Amino acid sequence: MSAMNQDRKTLIVANWKMHLNVHQSSLLLHRLNERIKIHRNIEVILAPSMLSLQPLSLELDRRKFKLAAQDAYFKDEGGYTGEVSFAMLGDLVEYCIVGHSSRRIYFGETLETVRDKVQAAVRNGITPIICIGETKQDRDAGEGRQVIHDQLTTALMNVTSRDLDKIVLVYEPVWAISTFDGIMAKPDDVEKAIAYMRMQIRELYGERAATKISILYGGSVNDTDVHGYLEVPGVDGALVGAASLNYHQFSAMVDVAYRMRLKV
Ligand code: 13P
Numbered sequence: 001m002s003a004m005n006q007d008r009k010t011l012i013v014a015n016w017k018m019h020l021n022v023h024q025s026s027l028l029l030h031r032l033n034e035r036i037k038i039h040r041n042i043e044v045i046l047a048p049s050m051l052s053l054q055p056l057s058l059e060l061d062r063r064k065f066k067l068a069a070q071d072a073y074f075k076d077e078g079g080y081t082g083e084v085s086f087a088m089l090g091d092l093v094e095y096c097i098v099g100h101s102s103r104r105i106y107f108g109e110t111l112e113t114v115r116d117k118v119q120a121a122v123r124n125g126i127t128p129i130i131c132i133g134e135t136k137q138d139r140d141a142g143e144g145r146q147v148i149h150d151q152l153t154t155a156l157m158n159v160t161s162r163d164l165d166k167i168v169l170v171y172e173p174v175w176a177i178s179t180f181d182g183i184m185a186k187p188d189d190v191e192k193a194i195a196y197m198r199m200q201i202r203e204l205y206g207e208r209a210a211t212k213i214s215i216l217y218g219g220s221v222n223d224t225d226v227h228g229y230l231e232v233p234g235v236d237g238a239l240v241g242a243a244s245l246n247y248h249q250f251s252a253m254v255d256v257a258y259r260m261r262l263k264v
Contacts, residue, residue: 004230004231004236004260004261005234005236006041007211007212008212008214008236009041009042009043009214009236009237010041010042010043010230010236010237010257010260010261011042011043011045011168011214011216011236011237011238012042012043012044012045012237012238012240012253012254012257013045013046013047013068013095013097013129013216013237013238013239013240013244014044014045014046014047014240014244014250015047015070015097015100015239015240015241015244016028016046016047016048016049016070016244016245017070017102017179017241018049019049019245020048020049020052020245021051021052022051022052022055025048025049025052025055025056026052026055026056026059028245028247029046029056029059029060029065030059031247031251032044032046032065032247032250032251033060033061033064033065035247035251036064036065036251036254037064037258038061038063038064039254039257039258039261041261042254042257042258042261043066043237044064044065044066044254045065045066045067045068045094045095045129046060046065046066046067046068047067047068047069047070047095047097048067049070050069050070050084053067053069053089053092053093054092057092057093066093066094066095067092067093067094067095068093068094068095068096068097068129069084069089069092069093069095069096069097069126070096070097070100071096071097071098071100071103071117072084072085072086072088072089072096072117072120072121073085073086073117073120074086074113074116074117074119074120075120076120076123076124085120085124086117086120086121086123086124086126087120087124089124089126090124090125090126093126094126094127095126095127095128095129095168096117096121096126096127096128096129097128097129097131097239098114098117098118098121098128098129098130098131098155099114099117099118099130099131099132099151099155100131100172101131101133101135101172101174101177101179101180102179105135105174105180111150111151111154111155112154114130114151114154114155115154115155115156115157115158118130118155118156118158118159118167119158119159122159122163122166122167125166127166127167127168128167128168129168129169129170129216129239130155130156130167130168130169130170131170131172131218131239132148132151132152132155132169132170132171132172132197133147133148133151133170133171133172133173133174133193133218133219134147134148134173134174134175135147135174135175135180136174136175136180136182139173139175144193145196148171148193148196148197148200149200152169152197152200153200153204156204161205161206161209164201164205164209164212164213165212167213168213168214168215168216169197169201169213169214169215169216170215170216170217170218170239171190171193171194171197171215171216171217171218171219172218172219172239173185173189173190173193173218173219176219176220177218177219177220177241178220178241178242179241179242182219182220184219184220184225185219187228187229187231187232190217190219190229190232190235191232191233191234191235194215194217194232194234194235195233195234197215198210198213198215198234201213214236214237215234215235215236216235216236216237216238216239217229217230217232217235217237217238217239218238218239220241220242220243221238221240221243221253222243222249222253223243223248223249223250223252223253223256226238226240226253226256226257227256227260230256230257230260231260237257238253240253
């Protein structure tokens with residue numbers, strides 16, 4: 001029997017990263033639309049580039065897909081050339097990825113930047129999908145837990161118990177991401193890290209919050225190994241990178257999640 005928690009939805013997020021122009025994004029959406037069915041307990045969330053959000057929002061079937069931004073700036077408006085705010089995204093997306101490892105590593109986002117972005121998301125009615133995870137160096141130095149603890153507690157610093165209902169967490173071990181030449185994480189490692197994250201939530205917000213919050217797996221997955229991660233106790237879905245650009249693979253992953261929920 002699958003360990004999937006029946007009280008929480010399964011979330012499958014496609015992070016297209018900096019790939020696909022508007023036309024290509026639209027084409028991929030159409031391909032996915034042909035293959036993916038509406039599932040009551042499964043939410044399929046697409047995170048295209050900022051440029052494609054508006055056109056896709058007009059094209060997509062909202063019963064089937066939700067939209068997420070990949071990032072946004074924490075100020076609501078002002079002289080911040082080149083940035084897009086959560087306030088501007090308010091009518092367009094339900095979700096926004098916050099603190100993705102590429103933001104932390106390539107763009108120097110600090111614990112405090114991530115905290116401010118989480119606040120801005122909540123303030124503007126957008127659910128942040130907060131990525132938390134240690135690098136290979138952290139892991140080799142035996143500091144994985146500490147990094148998870150610091151990232152999680154800082155990100156949630158100003159989040160109230162009520163706001164927590166509109167937060168999604170991701171365990172994103174940087175050492176298991178293809179962009180950073182990662183290796184496959186063992187289900188056992190994922191289970192332990194996610195249990196640790198839930199324990200932190202329990203300490204900060206209590207038992208009910210710890211059972212309620214959705215935590216996804218954000219290391220590399222594909223259609224052949226996603227089942228193994230989705231059946232890890234405590235995992236409520238996946239944040240998919242490279243494999244989400246392939247419509248065969250991504251729709252197959254959604255299908256795996258669907259079958260797993262049917263089986264329970
Ligand atoms: P890949 O699936 O591309 O390895 O990355 C995972 C990830 O970063 C999801 O956001």
